[in-house]
Amino acid sequence: MPDNVSDKPLFSAKLLTPPRLADTVSEAIATALFDGRITPGDELPSEGEIAREFGVSKPIAREALRQLSGVGLIQTQRGKVARATAITGEPLDRIYGYAVRSSLARLREANEMRHLFETGIARLAAERRAEKGVAEMHEAVREMREGVGKPEIFIEADIAFHLGMAEATGNTMIRMQAEGMRSVQREVSELFSRRSNRSPTDWDATVVRHEDLFAAIRDGDGAKAVEMIDRHYEAADIASFEVAGDMDGDDA
Incomplete structure (x- = not known):
């Protein structure tokens, strides 16, 4: 062997462990x-x-x-x-459910993730407008309007709207991920919908934001859809976390 050849092994990569x-x-x-x-x-x-x-x-x-x-x-x-069984995001939903109920910090992190995720969903949904998802969003907006002032009905319609938006992308994996985040949305929606100081104007503004988001996706306006997602999180979820923060402070 030549003197200038190093003692370093010729093949540095290790063999992968054979699959079980x-x-x-x-x-x-x-x-x-x-x-x-x-x-x-x-x-x-x-x-x-x-x-x-x-x-x-x-x-x-x-x-x-x-x-x-x-x-x-x-x-x-x-x-x-x-x-x-039907392939859904239920196993992931259980994991996120444990996480967001464990602490306010985890809920905030999960909702931040949801915001980033739904920004992309809104853009793709506006581009593809899969018929089933658009129909689900339309029906959910109607149910939200009828559920104003009734948290139980409103929350379920809110969740259905966001699942419909994922369905409108026509992407099975996105739909599964959205199903996996239902626990996150439910926690935030319940905080927001059950605020003791929530006025009729607040309820109406929430429905209008969803109606505007639906219209942007239905009309294929991706930029407007993303803008409405940002407004949704700035308004609805910030208010929710104000309530959660008060609760967190009471527990301290």
Whole structure:
């Protein structure tokens, strides 16, 4: 070996750890779920059939199914065949729910994330205007108007509006992420809607902001839609956190 050759190894990268068999099996099944070969409500093959299909042991097949059940892609019951479930953001929603209820700081962080996320959603929704989502937004605005002064109705309509906006992008992954943030929106919407000093003018202004946002998306005006998202957060959510801050101070 030449004197000027360093002792440094020729190949510095380490070999990747081979994937666990259960991970490989669960990913293959998940792919079938996402590409529609297995649809919500369908029965999955038994553990034994999965084991034979992939050439693995039954415990490996069982672990793969456990992984899929843990993230909400399938439903399992002892003694019964597993079934595919609808692919939603529910598992993420549970995580965010724990977080935002743990402290005001986490709620503020989550809502900041939601603001950034919905800015992009509004722009894309205005560009694509997927029919189902636009219809959902339209119906939600109507329900918000009818729910003025009735927090229970208003909050559900508010959540439906923002899910409809995500649906209007025509992007499945965006829809799932929006579903995953329902807990964040619910916490903020409840704070805002249940303020003791909320006047009829406040209620009406909130509905008008949503009506203007809907109109911008319906008309394909992405810049206006983003502007309305910013106004929404500046007005509605700032007021909510003022209430939350008072509550936080009372607890100190």
